[in-house]
Amino acid sequence: MTAQIRQKSIVNSLILLVRKIPISLWGIIISAFIWWIFTSALWHSSQILNQFSPEETLSSLTKLIISGNIFPHIIDSLRRVFVGLILATIIGIPLGILIGVSKLLDQATSVLFQFLRMISPLSWMPIAVMIFGIGDFPVYFLLTVAAIWPLMLNASAGVASIDKRWLLLSRSLCANRWETLTKIIFPAILSHLFTGLRLAIGIIWIVLVPAEMLGVRAGLGYYILDTRDRLAYSELLAVILIIGAIGYILDLGFRYADQYWRHEK
Template sequence: MRSTHAQNAGIARPDPGSIFQPLRRLGLNAQQAYALSGVAVLLALWAAGTHFLAGGLPLAASLAPGATFQSLYELVSTGQLTSHTAMSLQRVLVGLALALLIGVPVGLAVGGSRTLENASGTAFQFLRMISPLSWMPIAVMVFGIGDAPIYFLLTFAAVWPIMLNTAAGVRQLDPKWLMLAKSLSATRREVLFRIVVPGILGNVLTGVRLAIGIIWIVLVPCEMLGVSSGLGYYILDTRDRLAYSELMAVIVLIGALGFLLDGLAQRAYRHWSRGAR
C-alpha cells in the first residue's frame, strides 16, 4: 500500500546501484564496483580507528593509512623491499614444490587403496590438526638456523590440502574409464598419465590454492626464525627501529601479495576448467 501510494504520488524509487554509477563510468562492472566499495569502507574504518587511538597513543598516528602508504611508496620506489619480497616468494615456491612432490604421490596412493586410506586416515588427521608453528623449536634443533627449518615448516603446512584433495580426486574418478583402460590393456603408466592425472588435476589445483593461502600465513612467523631476509624478518626489523609506518606498509604489502597469489591460483583453476569442458 505504501509503495503504491508513493508511485501514484509520482515519487521515484531510488536505484540501489545508483551510488556505483561513478565507478561504472570508469568501465567497472557491478562486482568490481562492490569490491572497491568494500575496500573503501575498510580504509575508512582503518583511518577512524587510528584517529581514535591517536588521542591516547601518539604512536598510533604512524599506523594511519596516509603514513602507511607514504612509507610503502618510499620502500618500493627505493627498492628496499625488493630482495626481501623475492626471498619470501622463493620460500613459498620451494615449500609449495616440496609439498606437491610429497602430497600428490601420497594422495594417489591413499585415494587408490581403501586399505591404505583406513590405515593412514587417523594418523594424517591427527598430524594435520597440529599447528605447523608448533614444530618451530624442533625444526630449529634438527635443521639449525637458516632456510632449512622454514622449508620444513612451509612444506608441513602445505602438504595436507594437496594430499587430501588429490586423494579425493582419485576416489571421484569414474570407474568406467578405469575399466575401459583395463579392457584396452593399457599399462599402469598410460592409466596414470592419460586417465588419473587429467581426472584429478582440478582437485590438485584446488589443493594448491588452499595450500598457498596456508603457506603464506605461516611464512611470516617462520621468517622470524633467525634469518636475515624476507618480509617476516623485515617486520621484526621495523619493530626494533620503531618504524611503525614501515611496519604497517609491510603488512599491507603482505596482504596484497597474498591476494595476488590467490588470484593466480584461482585463474589457473578457471583456465583448466574451461579447457576441461
C-alpha cells in the same frame, strides 16, 4: 533555472560515477575510511596510533617501493614459498593418489594423517631448529609440512571421485599403470589439485611470516621483526599491506589457472 539544471547534471553525473564503482571496490573504500577514522590525528593525540594511519602507512609504503629496500625481502620470501610448495607437491600429490587408489593404504594411514594434520605447523618450530639449525632449511621444513595436507587430501578426494567406468575401460584396453595414471587419473583430478594448491599457497603464506623469525636475515617475516624493533610502526603496517597484496596475487594466479583448465576441459 540554469544553476538548478547544472546542479542536477552534476548530481546525475556523481550518481552514475558511484554506480560504476564495483562492489568489491566499495568494500575497500569503506574499510579504508574506517581505518582512517580510528587512526587519523584529527581524532586523537596519540603519536603511536598516528603512525598506523593511512597517511603515514602509504607514505612509508611509497618510500619502501621507491627506495627498493623491500624487494630483496620479497624475493627471498617468494623463493622460500615456492621451494616449500614444490617439496609439498612432490610429497603430497603422489601420496594422495596412492591413498585414493589403495583402500588398504587409506585405512592404514587415515587416523595417523588426520592426527598429524591437526598439529599446527608452527609447533614444529623448535624441532625444526634442533634438526636443521638456523637458516632457510627449517623454514622450508615448516612450509612443506604446512602445505602437504591440502594437497594430499585433495588428490585423494579427486581419485575417489573418478568414475569407476573409466578405470574399468582402461583395464579392458590393457592400459598399464603409467598410462592409467597419466591418461585418466591425473587429468581427472587436476581441478582438485588446483584447489589443493590454492589452499596450500594460502596456508604457506600465513605460516611464512612466523617461520621467517627463525634467525633468517631477510624476508618479509624478518622485516616485520626489524620494523618492530625500530619502532617504525607505519613501515610495519606498510609491510603488512605488501604481504596481503602478494598473497592475494598468488591466490588469484592459481584461481585463474583453475578456471582456464576448467574452460579448456
